[in-house]
Amino acid sequence: xxxxxxxxxxxxPETPASQFAVDEAAKRVIPAQGxxxxxxxxxxxxxxxxxxxxxxxxxxTITVISLGPDSARDAIKHALAMGADEGILLSDPSFEGIxxxxxxxxxxxxxxxxxxxxxxxxxxxxxDWDMGVVPIGVAQLLDIPCVTVAKAVEVGDGNITVERVLxxxxxxxxxxxxxxxxxxxxxGEPRYPQLRQIMLAAKKNVEVWDxxxxxxxxxxxxxxxxxxALEALYVPKVxxxxxVIQGDSPEEKARNLALKLREAxxx
Amino acid sequence: MSAILVIGELxxxxxxxxxxxxxxxxxxxxxxxxxxxHALVPGDSSVGQSLFGGGADAVHVATNQLLQTELTVDAFxxxxxxxxxxxxxxxVLIAQTAFGRDFGPALAFNLKAAVAMECTGLxxxxxxxxxTRACYGGSARAEVKWGSSVQIVTIKPKTLDALxxxxxxxxxxxxxxxxGEARVKILGTEKAEATGxxxxxxxxxxxxxxxLGEPEAFGILEELGNLLNGAxxxxxxxxxxxxxxxxxxxxxxxxxxxxxxxxxVAISGASQHMAGMSGSKNIxxxxxxxxxxxxxxxxxxxxxxxxxxIPALIEEIKNLG
Ligand SMILES: Cc1cc2nc3c(=O)[nH]c(=O)nc-3n(C[C@H](O)[C@H](O)[C@H](O)COP(=O)(O)OP(=O)(O)OC[C@H]3O[C@@H](n4cnc5c(N)ncnc54)[C@H](O)[C@@H]3O)c2cc1C
Ligand SMILES: Nc1ncnc2c1ncn2[C@@H]1O[C@H](COP(=O)(O)O)[C@@H](O)[C@H]1O
Numbered sequence: 001x002x003x004x005x006x007x008x009x010x011x012x013p014e015t016p017a018s019q020f021a022v023d024e025a026a027k028r029v030i031p032a033q034g035x036x037x038x039x040x041x042x043x044x045x046x047x048x049x050x051x052x053x054x055x056x057x058x059x060x061t062i063t064v065i066s067l068g069p070d071s072a073r074d075a076i077k078h079a080l081a082m083g084a085d086e087g088i089l090l091s092d093p094s095f096e097g098i099x100x101x102x103x104x105x106x107x108x109x110x111x112x113x114x115x116x117x118x119x120x121x122x123x124x125x126x127x128d129w130d131m132g133v134v135p136i137g138v139a140q141l142l143d144i145p146c147v148t149v150a151k152a153v154e155v156g157d158g159n160i161t162v163e164r165v166l167x168x169x170x171x172x173x174x175x176x177x178x179x180x181x182x183x184x185x186x187x188g189e190p191r192y193p194q195l196r197q198i199m200l201a202a203k204k205n206v207e208v209w210d211x212x213x214x215x216x217x218x219x220x221x222x223x224x225x226x227x228x229a230l231e232a233l234y235v236p237k238v239x240x241x242x243x244v245i246q247g248d249s250p251e252e253k254a255r256n257l258a259l260k261l262r263e264a265x266x267x
Numbered sequence: 268m269s270a271i272l273v274i275g276e277l278x279x280x281x282x283x284x285x286x287x288x289x290x291x292x293x294x295x296x297x298x299x300x301x302x303x304x305h306a307l308v309p310g311d312s313s314v315g316q317s318l319f320g321g322g323a324d325a326v327h328v329a330t331n332q333l334l335q336t337e338l339t340v341d342a343f344x345x346x347x348x349x350x351x352x353x354x355x356x357x358x359v360l361i362a363q364t365a366f367g368r369d370f371g372p373a374l375a376f377n378l379k380a381a382v383a384m385e386c387t388g389l390x391x392x393x394x395x396x397x398x399t400r401a402c403y404g405g406s407a408r409a410e411v412k413w414g415s416s417v418q419i420v421t422i423k424p425k426t427l428d429a430l431x432x433x434x435x436x437x438x439x440x441x442x443x444x445x446x447g448e449a450r451v452k453i454l455g456t457e458k459a460e461a462t463g464x465x466x467x468x469x470x471x472x473x474x475x476x477x478x479l480g481e482p483e484a485f486g487i488l489e490e491l492g493n494l495l496n497g498a499x500x501x502x503x504x505x506x507x508x509x510x511x512x513x514x515x516x517x518x519x520x521x522x523x524x525x526x527x528x529x530x531x532v533a534i535s536g537a538s539q540h541m542a543g544m545s546g547s548k549n550i551x552x553x554x555x556x557x558x559x560x561x562x563x564x565x566x567x568x569x570x571x572x573x574x575x576x577i578p579a580l581i582e583e584i585k586n587l588g
Binding site: 014029132137148168176242243244250259 | 522539552572
């Protein structure tokens with residue numbers, strides 16, 4: 001069972017609003033002081049799914065791929081520490097500021113180079129642009145099926161059964177392998193790497209591939225070639241005009257709130 | 268000649284309410300010079316008629332039975348590509364449903380076009396689309412424009428109002444018979460237990476978060492919700508803990524709600540939660556922490572242990588009658 005897992009490094013989505021800032025001219029998020037970027041929260045879940053499937057099969061290789069700056073090596077190391085086998089970092093100055101269309105194209109190209117595995121696992125969406133486009137894009141480009149927002153995954157003989165989350169419940173679907181599956185938080189907590197595993201992963205080699213080694217057409221990558229142009233990026237203004245309900249006891253506060261709500265015709 | 272295509276969906280055999288919301292967005296783009304509004308929905312011509320009343324200038328139905336019972340991305344792509352080709356549609360509007368969030372990107376990659384997910388403000392600038400969308404978990408807004416000729420957009424249900432039905436509008440429905448081969452087979456679905464009012468339709472929503480400390484506390488929130496004729500929601504932290512079903516999750520990866528009254532109990536107000544409820548007309552926060560984002564974003568707040576406030580609030584509301 002050979003599996004590719006795609007992981008992305010993102011600014012910590014739990015960054016407090018007070019420390020979240022944007023460089024409007026550069027249309028980029030300013031890294032918050034003292035808050036390191038993290039692996040996109042769904043991607044360790046994708047890695048966890050890969051580990052369970054590999055271990056259930058008793059054989060196979062998990063290759064972790066991340067496209068990003070040099071620091072994205074940490075996202076790969078995290079997956080290696082969890083138990084993945086190999087890592088490839090896709091890094092090139094021209095990859096900065098690309099859109100998810102190009103990201104999917106470069107990932108698909110890479111996956112072709114390493115050889116199409118039995119299964120490609122990704123997160124349901126990346127917590128920076130909140131799009132959820134890349135898994136579907138990679139599947140379209142490789143012309144293989146895609147199942148998104150998985151809660152549980154089970155591999156059979158040449159096929160895969162996925163329980164997925166819908167707007168109002170769940171659905172079980174089946175498709176043939178190879179396929180792309182994107183994993184959601186409902187999958188459950190991923191394992192947390194132990195110190196010893198982190199140390200071992202630190203020693204593992206991560207290959208770095210750039211535009212040339214991938215053989216990409218230079219005219220197809222770069223922020224100037226975005227299909228979705230970013231015109232502006234900003235932090236929306238929120239003004240607080242909260243009325244804090246007063247009272248000497250919780251009961252009195254509750255009464256005053258009820259009266260306020262009635263007065264405002266809200267109840 | 269540009270045109271706008273609305274991709275419709277069925278819900279239990281009738282056109283889904285979010286399709287009419289998309290039609291409203293399409294109409295205003297059309298009025299701004301975006302061209303005629305076409306709508307395509309799986310179904311038969313009887314289903315198609317209602318789309319005229321909702322604002323469509325032309326209606327197409329994808330009649331293959333498979334699309335009506337088991338709508339999948341691969342099966343729906345050929346009829347949609349056909350209609351885009353025949354109408355010259357350069358704006359495609361899709362609802363951000365479990366289906367649409369897969370279909371939009373798949374269509375985009377087929378057409379080598381860009382897709383922007385969960386857009387809010389749509390405007391035309393020199394005939395080209397410009398959209399606003401939340402990103403970074405709701406902490407930031409991006410303005411985007413398309414470099415591809417076809418511009419694909421998804422819109423989250425309940426973020427727009429449908430137009431009042433115009434019965435004077437009607438027309439011929441065009442049938443499209445293509446269907447693709449479904450590579451993903453649906454083996455079964457499990458509906459979340461629906462008790463009471465649907466979260467998305469409720470005028471009052473009472474939601475609970477991790478600060479409740481225990482799953483049992485949702486019982487008292489449901490009691491308050493029922494008393495106010497509302498629905499009960501939850502933060503993702505509460506859902507991930509298994510305290511409440513994910514179908515009731517409010518936020519970025521959950522439901523979007525815009526009730527008249529949203530009561531947030533022991534929810535801190537992370538941007539990803541706000542992304543699903545900041546459109547509520549009136550927010551009330553019950554929280555121990557006055558500095559929390561939820562309190563600061565609310566109209567009224569009670570700074571107190573919810574355990575002491577909620578039972579008393581229920582009593583007071585009952586007393587008010
Ligand atoms: C990619 C991504 C997507 C996400 N999507 C969503 C989403 O769709 N929806 C969502 O909700 N979250 C989402 N999150 C999670 C989000 O970032 C927060 O972690 C989550 O909303 C926090 O939930 P909470 O407010 O219940 O918990 P906490 O942040 O822990 O807040 C608990 C609150 O309870 C208060 N409290 C504690 N005890 C009491 C008491 N006795 N009485 C009164 N108040 C009390 C505290 O003061 C605090 O404000 C997402 C995160 C990521 C990274
Ligand atoms: N730059 C990237 N490198 C590796 N994987 C990525 C990258 N961008 C997106 N992905 C994968 O695609 C998933 C969805 O991302 P997105 O479509 O950008 O929301 C992520 O959870 C990752 O698994």
